[in-house]
Amino acid sequence: MTSKRKPILVVHGPNLNMLGSREPEIYGTTTLADIDASLTALAAELGWTLETYQSNGEGDIVTRIQQAAACNSGVLINPGAYTHTSVAIRDAVSACALPVVECHLSNIHRREEFRHRSLIVDVAVGQVMGFGATSYLLGLRALVSVLERS
Numbered sequence: 161m162t163s164k165r166k167p168i169l170v171v172h173g174p175n176l177n178m179l180g181s182r183e184p185e186i187y188g189t190t191t192l193a194d195i196d197a198s199l200t201a202l203a204a205e206l207g208w209t210l211e212t213y214q215s216n217g218e219g220d221i222v223t224r225i226q227q228a229a230a231c232n233s234g235v236l237i238n239p240g241a242y243t244h245t246s247v248a249i250r251d252a253v254s255a256c257a258l259p260v261v262e263c264h265l266s267n268i269h270r271r272e273e274f275r276h277r278s279l280i281v282d283v284a285v286g287q288v289m290g291f292g293a294t295s296y297l298l299g300l301r302a303l304v305s306v307l308e309r310s
């Protein structure tokens with residue numbers, strides 16, 4: 161059973177490579193490497209493997225999600241600022257036919273109005289936000305629960 165599992169893909173969008181030093185009052189001081197290490201450890205505990213991917217480019221993220229359809233079992237994505245603007249990433253999520261969970265470090269509804277809208281959330285299984293780096297871990301647990309019941 162476990163051998164048929166493809167890795168879960170974690171996608172980090174633009175500026176998330178700067179975590180640790182980027183606006184720590186909003187995003188905390190945990191680095192992206194720390195987040196990826198925690199996710200990899202949690203995935204192993206839950207019996208899954210993980211691939212992580214970060215890009216500042218919209219087209220690169222679209223391409224990686226397209227590849228996921230063949231190579232991965234599901235996707236955990238923090239699209240960063242593209243959450244609010246990218247029809248292309250939304251379309252890729254919609255077309256990939258995999259369960260996708262959206263996550264955010266910050267609670268986007270407590271911030272500027274332009275951040276309140278996600279173009280991804282209604283083509284994702286669900287969304288986790290507002291818990292800092294823990295949002296990713298909760299999102300991974302949620303994605304695994306969806307994968308294990310399908």
Ligand code: DQA
Binds near residue numbers: 243
């Ligand atoms: C973010 C929220 C977005 O509005 C912002 O552009 C980001 C990070 C978050 O994780 O809280 O880059 O996705």
